[in-house]
Amino acid sequence: MQIYDLSKYKQLFKEYTEVRIQENRNTSITVLNGDVLSNNRSSESGISARVYKKGVWGFSSNPTISDETAQTVIKAATENALYLNDRVRKNKEPLPGNPGQSEHDFSTKKPRLSQKQLITFLKDIDNYILQKYTDLSARTTLLRLLDMEKQFINSEDSHSLSIVPRSIIITSLSLLKDNQPFELYEVFGGFGQFEDVFEKPDDLFKKIDKQYEHLKKKSEGVYAQAGIHECILGPDLAGILSHEAIGHTVEADIVIGGSIAINHLGKQVASPLITMTDFAHHALGELCPVPLFVDDEGTKAEDAVLIKDGILKTFMHNKESARHFGVQPTGNARAYQYSDEPIIRMRNTAITPGKDKLQDMISSIEDGYYLMQASNGQADSTSEFMFGIVKGYEIKNGKLVKGIKDTTISGIALDMLKSISMVSDDMNWSCGGMCGKKQLIPVGMGGPAVKCKVKIGGK
Amino acid sequence: MQTDRELVTYCIDKMKHAGAHKAQCYLKHSKKHELNVEAGEMTLLRTNFDTSIILKAIIDDKRGDIKINKKDISSLDAAVAQVIEFAQSSYPDKANDIAEKQPSKEFTAGPESPDMDLMYDKLAEFVEYVPKTYPKTVIEQAIMDFTQTNIIIQNSNGVDFAGNRGVYSFGVMFTSKDGEKASSFNHSGFDAKSLDKPLKDYATIDSLLKQSSESIHTISFPGKIVGDVIITPDCLSSFVYYISNMLSDYMMISGSSAFKDKLNEKIASELLTLHANPRSPEIAKNYFFTLDGFEAQNITIIDKGVLKSFLLSQNGANKTGKPRGLNSGGCYVIEPGASSYEDMISSIDKGILLCRFSGGNPSDNGDFSGVAKNSFLIENGKVTTPLNETMIAGNLIDLLKNIKGISQERINYGSAIYPCLHVKGVTVSGK
Numbered sequence: 001m002q003i004y005d006l007s008k009y010k011q012l013f014k015e016y017t018e019v020r021i022q023e024n025r026n027t028s029i030t031v032l033n034g035d036v037l038s039n040n041r042s043s044e045s046g047i048s049a050r051v052y053k054k055g056v057w058g059f060s061s062n063p064t065i066s067d068e069t070a071q072t073v074i075k076a077a078t079e080n081a082l083y084l085n086d087r088v089r090k091n092k093e094p095l096p097g098n099p100g101q102s103e104h105d106f107s108t109k110k111p112r113l114s115q116k117q118l119i120t121f122l123k124d125i126d127n128y129i130l131q132k133y134t135d136l137s138a139r140t141t142l143l144r145l146l147d148m149e150k151q152f153i154n155s156e157d158s159h160s161l162s163i164v165p166r167s168i169i170i171t172s173l174s175l176l177k178d179n180q181p182f183e184l185y186e187v188f189g190g191f192g193q194f195e196d197v198f199e200k201p202d203d204l205f206k207k208i209d210k211q212y213e214h215l216k217k218k219s220e221g222v223y224a225q226a227g228i229h230e231c232i233l234g235p236d237l238a239g240i241l242s243h244e245a246i247g248h249t250v251e252a253d254i255v256i257g258g259s260i261a262i263n264h265l266g267k268q269v270a271s272p273l274i275t276m277t278d279f280a281h282h283a284l285g286e287l288c289p290v291p292l293f294v295d296d297e298g299t300k301a302e303d304a305v306l307i308k309d310g311i312l313k314t315f316m317h318n319k320e321s322a323r324h325f326g327v328q329p330t331g332n333a334r335a336y337q338y339s340d341e342p343i344i345r346m347r348n349t350a351i352t353p354g355k356d357k358l359q360d361m362i363s364s365i366e367d368g369y370y371l372m373q374a375s376n377g378q379a380d381s382t383s384e385f386m387f388g389i390v391k392g393y394e395i396k397n398g399k400l401v402k403g404i405k406d407t408t409i410s411g412i413a414l415d416m417l418k419s420i421s422m423v424s425d426d427m428n429w430s431c432g433g434m435c436g437k438k439q440l441i442p443v444g445m446g447g448p449a450v451k452c453k454v455k456i457g458g459k
Numbered sequence: 460m461q462t463d464r465e466l467v468t469y470c471i472d473k474m475k476h477a478g479a480h481k482a483q484c485y486l487k488h489s490k491k492h493e494l495n496v497e498a499g500e501m502t503l504l505r506t507n508f509d510t511s512i513i514l515k516a517i518i519d520d521k522r523g524d525i526k527i528n529k530k531d532i533s534s535l536d537a538a539v540a541q542v543i544e545f546a547q548s549s550y551p552d553k554a555n556d557i558a559e560k561q562p563s564k565e566f567t568a569g570p571e572s573p574d575m576d577l578m579y580d581k582l583a584e585f586v587e588y589v590p591k592t593y594p595k596t597v598i599e600q601a602i603m604d605f606t607q608t609n610i611i612i613q614n615s616n617g618v619d620f621a622g623n624r625g626v627y628s629f630g631v632m633f634t635s636k637d638g639e640k641a642s643s644f645n646h647s648g649f650d651a652k653s654l655d656k657p658l659k660d661y662a663t664i665d666s667l668l669k670q671s672s673e674s675i676h677t678i679s680f681p682g683k684i685v686g687d688v689i690i691t692p693d694c695l696s697s698f699v700y701y702i703s704n705m706l707s708d709y710m711m712i713s714g715s716s717a718f719k720d721k722l723n724e725k726i727a728s729e730l731l732t733l734h735a736n737p738r739s740p741e742i743a744k745n746y747f748f749t750l751d752g753f754e755a756q757n758i759t760i761i762d763k764g765v766l767k768s769f770l771l772s773q774n775g776a777n778k779t780g781k782p783r784g785l786n787s788g789g790c791y792v793i794e795p796g797a798s799s800y801e802d803m804i805s806s807i808d809k810g811i812l813l814c815r816f817s818g819g820n821p822s823d824n825g826d827f828s829g830v831a832k833n834s835f836l837i838e839n840g841k842v843t844t845p846l847n848e849t850m851i852a853g854n855l856i857d858l859l860k861n862i863k864g865i866s867q868e869r870i871n872y873g874s875a876i877y878p879c880l881h882v883k884g885v886t887v888s889g890k
Binding site for chain 1: 494497498500501502503504505506507508509510511521522523524525526527528529531541544545546547548549550552554579583597598599600602632633634635636639640641642643644683709712713714715717774778817818819820822823824826828829830832847848850851852886888890
């Protein structure tokens, strides 16, 4: 990482100003049925400036990083802020601050693998699947690597430098059963550069065996019965529930924009068993999948305890929303590319583990479902949510029976959370999540398994 | 200082000199001016300049791709060295290729630069209009931008295209509130080459704002039916997206597309004709050539229910042995039907007007299910009550065959033109 002296640009600041230099590096390899379908890398870097003037912002960016372009973007962002202020005339007060300083380089200390070695790693996985599972109609192995490097200063005493990497392998298996196609994918890896996350292909083989087993059961399985059922949502589902159904409704910009969460602050919104936090960098003593120490406005990133023992406690804030609500910013302002302005984003959102054993939770259900994996999820300002379910099982008389085919669950999160009656004592992070609110950005989602009542869709 | 065309030619020559048997270079400059509104207030003016250079090299049928956003010679030289290493590191696949030589052309559409004062004035007018006309409706977010792109693509077979496009885009997301009750959020938008009327009058913006203001107090669909659904133009884009995925590279190459062997066969009601028209003057957000170096042509994907084209790239066509799509998809246009919207509604005893679909990705066999958002109950030939907690389920392949009617009226979004579709056989269920 090339270190830049950003402090010298402070002399150019005429209003409250932020300057960020950033590089995102993506590597993508796709092996489909043995053929290398994609083999590419992208590097996008540049410099941006954002300027605040009495309630409005100006922003500008340039892909060339130099003293000259630093001057250009600071000048353009200042002019943009002044143009808008001149037109809008909001006359708002200065923004609150909680300046943070940090340097965190999470890149590997090991020798880097070559592209050839990365492709070979994937081909070895593909070959294992090909040799062992001859009844598959298609198999795909994907590698997705992302390194985000950021350097930042602002008019306050904030400065930060960070390298936050993520490395993911996704395997997707397909087979035909009675001429009907079935597919199941699995995501491996997460925080860290490839060399720190994956050692050898063999380490994934047992997990792929399990994935195949689930796929077989899904292909031989049944359609879930439409209607409201007692269900166990596995950690993957609890994570997406935390993020989509609750997290977005308590992002302060969404709250200001009309989310019903505004009516529930300080009130019971969930079972007393539920505590949910957007963690900044550490959770339960361990580093989170997307650690953030100083956000992209220069605010010291702190945990936002959103729900405590079932009561809605706070929202996630940037500086502007913190001023609106008269609270401290929580450090939730994040930008994906150098050319993006920071907006309120989640970081690592999770339900805290409870005291129940997963097996006891399953045993407690006479007729219901264990829902294990979601394909996607969406939620609304009303807290109505929808998740696509791609892996799950029927529960009959306390035992897992048949696999289920793809289905969808939906409901009102604030109702569903109140129905939670058991929370498992373990915790798992989904580390491959990307959130798509205006800009894509990596997020961590996690939790234990929860027992609740939820509506299953279907014919 | 070299021109962009000279830089692209430099990269092609450099890749060939470094051992590439086939090489392609794509260079894009973009300049974006963007105004943002949050919670009903103007908040941000953004000016971004960006550059994107994508190099593709093929050596002994092995391919690598590198994308950077710098165009100084040392960055280009490093990118060329890396793309050669990537190609050498890969495995041979005879499907890897570049476009054959076509006549060189330069294309231009839309204005070269924005009228910033006009952009501001139109947005300010909209920000004032919404609360005045719909007092219960809040603009959560609105983005008005103008983006100018200049693209050059060349390859070692002699392909040489340049395309210049300027387009205004507007997107708005909104919610309506009454006390503690809120509507679902909804969104709309458009792309246009000029701004010659109030923003509310483009596409479906004003009608969706009105719907939102009337959708605060909702009910769940009473009971469960397998019946009629009118899919609005705003919602149709989700279903066209699912269909286009089934005709595109990944699902076709993996063999999971239900349509993979259906070329020239009937896959839909004969009422349905679907085009992808990137060269149509009706489409403001158009494009001129594909990322793999072919001049884009308008195509008919489904002609009176018969599948006439896949959306395969050159690589996808080579891998599947099926014909290449003559464009990269998008810019979809559905031909109007014979029914009026009013007649379609009045023909339904009980069903729903599906205005937004929030669902899981359909299974490979086409099964889908999800929530009907911002939607309305249809009873006795009339659109009546706004709905909540209402799910729909069906099968995409059956849905295409079960089209009962297509409206005469269509909406031009600037990126697509859609009518309303009347379909039967969809399961609709309430709480």
